[in-house]
Amino acid sequence: MAEEVILLNFWPSMFGMRTMIALKEKKVKYEHREEDLINNKSALLLEMNPIYKKIPVLIHNGKPVCESVIQVQYIDEIWSDKNPLLPKDPYQRAQALFWADFIDKKLYVCGRKTWATKGEELEEAKKEFIDILKTLQSELGDKPYFGGNSFGFLDIVLIGFYSWFPAYQKFGNFSIEPESSILMDWGKRCMERESVATSLPDPERIGGFILQLKKLYGIE
Amino acid sequence: MGLINGVNNDEYVRLLGAWPSPFVLRTRIALNLKRVPYEYLEEEDTLNSESVLNYNPVHKQIPILIHGNKPIRESLNIVMYVDETWLSGPPILPSDPFDRAVARFWDVYIDEHCFTSINGVAVAKDEEERKMAIAKLEQCMALLEETFQECSKGRGFFGGDNIGFIDIGFGSMLGPLKVLEKFSGVKFIHPENTPGLFNWADRFYAHEAVKPVMPDTEKLVEFARLKFNTSIFK
Numbered sequence: 001m002a003e004e005v006i007l008l009n010f011w012p013s014m015f016g017m018r019t020m021i022a023l024k025e026k027k028v029k030y031e032h033r034e035e036d037l038i039n040n041k042s043a044l045l046l047e048m049n050p051i052y053k054k055i056p057v058l059i060h061n062g063k064p065v066c067e068s069v070i071q072v073q074y075i076d077e078i079w080s081d082k083n084p085l086l087p088k089d090p091y092q093r094a095q096a097l098f099w100a101d102f103i104d105k106k107l108y109v110c111g112r113k114t115w116a117t118k119g120e121e122l123e124e125a126k127k128e129f130i131d132i133l134k135t136l137q138s139e140l141g142d143k144p145y146f147g148g149n150s151f152g153f154l155d156i157v158l159i160g161f162y163s164w165f166p167a168y169q170k171f172g173n174f175s176i177e178p179e180s181s182i183l184m185d186w187g188k189r190c191m192e193r194e195s196v197a198t199s200l201p202d203p204e205r206i207g208g209f210i211l212q213l214k215k216l217y218g219i220e
Numbered sequence: 221m222g223l224i225n226g227v228n229n230d231e232y233v234r235l236l237g238a239w240p241s242p243f244v245l246r247t248r249i250a251l252n253l254k255r256v257p258y259e260y261l262e263e264e265d266t267l268n269s270e271s272v273l274n275y276n277p278v279h280k281q282i283p284i285l286i287h288g289n290k291p292i293r294e295s296l297n298i299v300m301y302v303d304e305t306w307l308s309g310p311p312i313l314p315s316d317p318f319d320r321a322v323a324r325f326w327d328v329y330i331d332e333h334c335f336t337s338i339n340g341v342a343v344a345k346d347e348e349e350r351k352m353a354i355a356k357l358e359q360c361m362a363l364l365e366e367t368f369q370e371c372s373k374g375r376g377f378f379g380g381d382n383i384g385f386i387d388i389g390f391g392s393m394l395g396p397l398k399v400l401e402k403f404s405g406v407k408f409i410h411p412e413n414t415p416g417l418f419n420w421a422d423r424f425y426a427h428e429a430v431k432p433v434m435p436d437t438e439k440l441v442e443f444a445r446l447k448f449n450t451s452i453f454k
Contacts, residue, residue, distance in 0.1 A: 051329065051363070065321045067328060077317035090304035094292045101294055102278060135278065 005030035008045050008057040010037045012209045014108075014160030015068040016056040017199045021156050022072045024195035026079040038216065069100050072156055086153045096147070099139060100157045106132050107161060114172035115210050116219050126174045133180040140186055151193060155186075159196055162187040166203040167210050225259075230288040233258035236271055237283045239435055240443045242335070242392035243295035244283040249388050250299040252429035254306040296327050299388055310382040326367055326378075327389035334360045338396050341404060342448045350452060354406055364390060365414040372416065376423050383427055391424040398437050399444045403452050 007023065007030050009016035023030050035045055035055050048057045048064035058065045058074065065074050076085040087093050110132055113125035136158065140146055146154035165187075169175055177184060190196045214220070224232045235251065235258050237244035251258050266272045266282050275284045275291040285292040285301065292301045303312040313320050337360055340353035371378045371386060378386035397408050411418045424430055445453045 060318070063318055065318070066325055070321050070324045070328070073324070074317055074321045077320065090301050091287070091290050091292065093304070094297045094301045097297050097300070098293055101297075 003029070004059075004061050006033060006059040007031070008033050008035050008042070008048065008055050008059070010035050010055045011201055012206055013055060014164060017160035017163070018068040018156050019056045019058055019071045019075070020199040021159065021195045022075040022085060024199065025083050025085065025151075025156075026075060027082065028075070028079055038212075069097075069104070069157065072153060076153070084152070085156065087147060092147075096152075096154045099136070099146070099154055103136070103157055103161075107136075107158075111161065111164060111168050114168040114174075115214070116217075118220070122172060126172055129168070129172075130176060130179050133176055133183055137180055137183045140182065144189060145186070151190065155190055159187065159190045160200065162190070163200040163203050164206055167206045170207060171210060227257070232288060234261060234286040235259070235283060236261050236263050236269075236275065236286070238263055238266060240395075240440060241282065242396060245392040245395070245433060245435070246295045246388050247283045247285060247298045247302070248433040249383070249391070249429050250302040250312060252433065253312060253383060254302055254309050256302065256306050295392075296324075296331070296389065299385065312379070312383075312388065313385050314379070322371070323378075323385040326364075326371075326386045330364075330386075330389045330393065334364070334390070334393060335396075338393065338400060341400050342396075342444065342452065343450055344452060345450065347451075350404070354404060357400075357408060358406075361408050361410075361414050361417065365417050368416040368420060372420075377420065383424070383429065387420075387424060391421075391430065394421055394424065395435055395437060395440050396444075399440050400452075402437075402441055403444075 005023070005028055007016070007019055009020065009032060011034060020032070033042075033044075035042055037055065041053060044059075045055065045057060046053055048059055049055075049066050052066065054066075056068055056071065058071045060074075060078070065071050072085060087096060107129075110125055110129045113121065114129060117125060143149070145151050146158070165176060191200070223229065233251070233256055235244070235247060237247070237260060239262060248260070261271070263269045263272055263282055267280060272280055272282060272284065275286060276282075276293050279293065281293075283293075283295055283298060285298045287301075287305070292298050299312060313323055334357070337353055337357040341350060341357060344350035344353050367386070368378055372380065375381050377383050378390070383391075394409075401407055401409075408414075409417050409421055425434060
């Protein structure tokens with residue numbers, strides 16, 4: 001049976017970037033469908049993700065898989081013959097999943113505050129953001145990638161945010177570079193991979209997108 | 221090579237937990253299913269516990285499974301780790317990748333929506349807030365009833381013939397749900413509205429891996445009364 005793989009995505013999403021990178025790392029042929037989340041969600045999206053109505057949605061032979069971290073695990077399990085993404089060892093796997101959860105619960109929420117809040121709340125968010133980056137940097141240590149010598153799951157989970165870092169700094173009016181130079185080097189290293197370079201948007205476009213969001217939500 | 225209680229240091233299993241926590245309960249059920257011998261350590265004051273701070277400095281939360289000297293954190297991660305490390309007994313996660321993705325999806329839903337709604341009812345400051353939280357929780361139950369029918373395919377559990385990942389994820393919430401039912405007067409798991417879940421709940425409570433570790437409902441009621449000093453518990 002011929003494989004049919006469709007990815008419903010929205011270009012600025014750091015979550016969608018994860019799934020794209022995973023598919024490209026595994027050299028899976030897939031159809032990319034861009035969703036207009038702001039104006040008009042497609043009927044397919046509403047049918048395939050009725051509970052959250054969010055992207056990314058991976059549709060494999062007609063069956064939907066939702067949630068980016070779950071999708072990356074699924075891709076690794078289905079196309080297991082090349083380029084393993086998750087560690088084989090159960091303990092290493094548990095650690096990788098722990099940090100993925102940390103990134104989703106802490107980094108995403110805090111990052112949003114750097115452009116969506118102001119005053120005291122913004123100052124707190126900026127401090128917290130730097131702390132989160134330092135924690136992640138400490139987890140990276142002196143390894144080239146989070147998984148060790150090879151680019152893998154946790155690198156995929158985090159790298160999408162790299163395209164958002166310039167915008168966070170611009171709108172929050174702060175710099176992350178001095179305290180996170182090792183993490184920035186890691187980002188540049190990942191960007192050398194074709195799967196990453198062709199999945200992350202130009203950070204300038206992210207800036208424009210945030211302006212659009214601020215207008216939409218009435219945030220100054 | 222050191223030994224603790226006759227077990228090689230590297231293999232020794234400890235679980236840091238707290239008896240009212242549904243997240244701790246998940247990990248105990250998983251360990252029981254796999255018949256893993258472990259030492260359970262009750263942490264009464266997790267925020268000030270040296271062990272908790274040492275093994276989970278990022279979140280300072282339980283449960284924490286310590287296998288040898290390796291800490292594993294987050295209840296669903298621990299359940300998956302137990303499933304992958306101790307291979308005796310039926311698997312907790314299905315073997316098919318799509319079914320695994322479905323099981324993982326529903327446990328994320330249970331944590332992000334179901335548990336959040338349970339908490340929402342408990343901490344509601346007034347009748348208005350409580351009504352909204354109750355409505356949200358009832359929606360969750362309806363969705364989980366549908367999921368139960370689809371996943372069980374006529375058999376006893378979400379996992380089929382055996383307790384699986386979704387059973388553990390949702391079953392651990394039955395205690396808090398019973399507490400809310402007692403205080404709110406609303407039956408969330410209802411013989412007519414959610415017949416599948418209603419019968420499944422009895423089966424879950426009776427399971428040999430669950431029965432010895434499921435907290436007593438009356439004790440949970442008392443715990444809730446003390447913890448949540450909000451209008452619903454007065």
